Amino acid sequence: MRPDDPIRLDRRRREDPAIKAALDALAAELQTAGRDARANAAEPERPLVTWAAALRDRLIAAAGTKPWQASADGLAGAKAWAMQAPDASTKPWALDAPPQASLKPWSAEALSASTKPWAVEAPTSASTKPWVLPFLARAERLSVRPMPLAGLAMAAVLVMVAVVGLAAIRSPGAPPAVAGVSVDAWLVRDGIRSSLADGIALHAGDAIDVGAAGGATLHLGDGEARLAGGASLRITALADGSVTLEQLAGRVYHRVALPEGGRYVVATGPLRWVAEGTAFDLRRSTTSGGGEQAELLAVEHAVTVRGDDLSARVAQGKLAVVTLTEGAAEALDIAPVPPELLDDPWLWANADADHQLDFELGILATRRGEPTPIPTAVGTATPGATPAEAAEAAGTPAPAAATPAPKPRATARPTAKPTAKPTQAPTSAPTAVPTPTMTLDLTACHGAVLIEWEEVKKGSFDHYLTLRNTDSSIPKAYPPKNGAVDPGTTYANDRDQLSAFDAGADAGTRTYYRAMTFDDDDEVTAWSSVKSVVPKDHADLGPLDVSGTALGLSFSWSSYGGPGKCFDYYKIVSSPDHANPSYLDGDQVLAAPGSQGDSSAAGLVHLPGTYHFIVEAIKRTDTGKFLVAHTEVETFTVLP
Amino acid sequence: MTHEQPGSRLDRDHERALVARARADAAAFGELYDFYLPRIHGFIVRRVGDRAVAEDLTAVTFERALNAVRRDDFRNDAFGAWLFRVASNAIVDHVRGASRTIPLAADGEPEPIGDERAARQLEAAVERDQLRRAMSRLSEQHRRALALRFVDDLDAEEAAAVMGCSRATFAVRLHRALNAMRGALAEEATDAA
Numbered sequence: 001m002r003p004d005d006p007i008r009l010d011r012r013r014r015e016d017p018a019i020k021a022a023l024d025a026l027a028a029e030l031q032t033a034g035r036d037a038r039a040n041a042a043e044p045e046r047p048l049v050t051w052a053a054a055l056r057d058r059l060i061a062a063a064g065t066k067p068w069q070a071s072a073d074g075l076a077g078a079k080a081w082a083m084q085a086p087d088a089s090t091k092p093w094a095l096d097a098p099p100q101a102s103l104k105p106w107s108a109e110a111l112s113a114s115t116k117p118w119a120v121e122a123p124t125s126a127s128t129k130p131w132v133l134p135f136l137a138r139a140e141r142l143s144v145r146p147m148p149l150a151g152l153a154m155a156a157v158l159v160m161v162a163v164v165g166l167a168a169i170r171s172p173g174a175p176p177a178v179a180g181v182s183v184d185a186w187l188v189r190d191g192i193r194s195s196l197a198d199g200i201a202l203h204a205g206d207a208i209d210v211g212a213a214g215g216a217t218l219h220l221g222d223g224e225a226r227l228a229g230g231a232s233l234r235i236t237a238l239a240d241g242s243v244t245l246e247q248l249a250g251r252v253y254h255r256v257a258l259p260e261g262g263r264y265v266v267a268t269g270p271l272r273w274v275a276e277g278t279a280f281d282l283r284r285s286t287t288s289g290g291g292e293q294a295e296l297l298a299v300e301h302a303v304t305v306r307g308d309d310l311s312a313r314v315a316q317g318k319l320a321v322v323t324l325t326e327g328a329a330e331a332l333d334i335a336p337v338p339p340e341l342l343d344d345p346w347l348w349a350n351a352d353a354d355h356q357l358d359f360e361l362g363i364l365a366t367r368r369g370e371p372t373p374i375p376t377a378v379g380t381a382t383p384g385a386t387p388a389e390a391a392e393a394a395g396t397p398a399p400a401a402a403t404p405a406p407k408p409r410a411t412a413r414p415t416a417k418p419t420a421k422p423t424q425a426p427t428s429a430p431t432a433v434p435t436p437t438m439t440l441d442l443t444a445c446h447g448a449v450l451i452e453w454e455e456v457k458k459g460s461f462d463h464y465l466t467l468r469n470t471d472s473s474i475p476k477a478y479p480p481k482n483g484a485v486d487p488g489t490t491y492a493n494d495r496d497q498l499s500a501f502d503a504g505a506d507a508g509t510r511t512y513y514r515a516m517t518f519d520d521d522d523e524v525t526a527w528s529s530v531k532s533v534v535p536k537d538h539a540d541l542g543p544l545d546v547s548g549t550a551l552g553l554s555f556s557w558s559s560y561g562g563p564g565k566c567f568d569y570y571k572i573v574s575s576p577d578h579a580n581p582s583y584l585d586g587d588q589v590l591a592a593p594g595s596q597g598d599s600s601a602a603g604l605v606h607l608p609g610t611y612h613f614i615v616e617a618i619k620r621t622d623t624g625k626f627l628v629a630h631t632e633v634e635t636f637t638v639l640p
Numbered sequence: 641m642t643h644e645q646p647g648s649r650l651d652r653d654h655e656r657a658l659v660a661r662a663r664a665d666a667a668a669f670g671e672l673y674d675f676y677l678p679r680i681h682g683f684i685v686r687r688v689g690d691r692a693v694a695e696d697l698t699a700v701t702f703e704r705a706l707n708a709v710r711r712d713d714f715r716n717d718a719f720g721a722w723l724f725r726v727a728s729n730a731i732v733d734h735v736r737g738a739s740r741t742i743p744l745a746a747d748g749e750p751e752p753i754g755d756e757r758a759a760r761q762l763e764a765a766v767e768r769d770q771l772r773r774a775m776s777r778l779s780e781q782h783r784r785a786l787a788l789r790f791v792d793d794l795d796a797e798e799a800a801a802v803m804g805c806s807r808a809t810f811a812v813r814l815h816r817a818l819n820a821m822r823g824a825l826a827e828e829a830t831d832a833a
Contacts, residue, residue: 023818029771034790037765045682052677055699059673059706060666494729496704589692620696
């Protein structure tokens, strides 16, 4: 029995009234002391109004991309939140706030807090994200043929002429498009959102959104588009035997089967993926700040990807990864798909569904030949087959492309040819292939790779850890093997800790990661598939301008233009003796502006003397913070 | 004991309803945030003593809260108490992580951090010298209970969540802390005589 166990109290014995009175008096005295303690420390204990509003804003922005987008009511709620002006007078923390004059160092911002448009910025509309023309930076293993704009335009004209001519000769009409079985899926038609019903005819302009734990199948011609949880797909055009789609977010397995001459095109932002063959798996993930990644696995035959100044062919069995920042293609990487990525329940389930429809399975044929556990047939849109992996890829809803559609090509000819089933070759001693049981989401932030995963709720738990390697071999073990290393910044010993970072990978070099969960004996109890990313160096915020006025110091810098997901706050840092002051090294912080768009601060009081100043953009994770971007150091003398 | 009840609280049913709605309604989470932000921020800053760190840990607390309330399996019975526990865990994580860089006070001694820092604030605010000295004699456990109750103004459920015990156990601990203080006060009086 523990000493504090209440059962040890003798409940029959009544406390001496004198003792009770003495304890009450003591409690009252301490109550007063506690109130005084809070009052004496009142100012630092109160949250700054602008910081509180920025945090609220950030939480809502994060929330706006998640479950309540799946319901109309929830979306309305999020909008209602967003429409609430940050009326400081109605918030408890605002009521507690000291008078504006004493709101240093953010008095200016505090004064304008109630008029700032942050409230209506919260759930940024996915469809309003401007996309700029992409440029292409060559990367290793790049297989790209830049096309001169003039040549592209000429080709487009020729293609249009050819298509118009063909259309005059042959007009096969719109391929049939019908919704199949779906779970937690929504049809958005003419701005009205309704549950996606099995059998409903689909038209150009329709959009289908799938909840995080849902799934949906669309019958397009004789093929299918199978949407994983979190996916969003819009039908752009159904005409002339062709299908044109826009994949707005998440992961979709496209099984193409159209009449001869029909084209199957999927747009992701400024990119167009044109099916040459009959099956591919495409996932689109994006960051709230505009960074985006599209990954395509060519399952059967090839897929051509095109963008402005970009054209490449992804052959069967190859994985193409295109990274875009603010609509510009930073890199296209095409490489053989790592075998580990085929250990994917989503792909197995699709292979099973394709098999039932008598389609060829391409690179999944051998995979399906193995006696691996296939969760359920996705051909019937069972979300259970995909949730973890699909959620991994889904990210936040992606911006819709504002770029004009590409000029059609007259020569596209995907084939719809149901063929004989591949022969199954079961082995005599089937061995189940273990499936990844953790999600892993990588973001190449400036300065570090942001690593995120979802909570592992089952099994014995001691900690999470993510390993890194320069190739895709990362065994599920600790200590690391095969050249994998422990970055040292991903250890998380709380199930609720779901993010970490790695600032030690080489910028510009594709780097692979696997997240794992360990028990008390350092045995791996859950793990993710291996994923890769190309780390980036710190971003440059340009020169820092410091000036002094009677009201204090003023600072201005260039705001951080990278993904919002990679930013939490700025720190204005000073040091009298460090030529390169650093917030993470413990130098003095004058202020911490919390909005990414901030580019100035004024009225900061500082002791006289000569100091080195810097502004740093910082990202916080559950295992620590990292430097994302910084200004140049400015040395300034503060006069008495 | 009849000491003053903790300050204003959300009505329990209303809080439960807000938490239930917060899964699909951002405005409900906003209401929870608005109510708890100053209390959570104060709780944290009292323990870490640095506004920037407190802001980080407060953000961590509410981000975890947001993620939690949106889960189907979130146990919606005492959100406020749970929130203080999350904040307390965030502080513990921070203290562990910052153990190599504990700031020194003016006297060169390591500056207290965590519950002990809050307890010292209570001690410093006690007007009566004898009572202050009596409090300094108490065990860490007793000082912690007093700080949670009187400096942080937590109710029994919230304080119990932070200490990782039941409400009844916390009540016992608080009672024993006051009793210990009474005893220490008596010793102070004897010493003075």
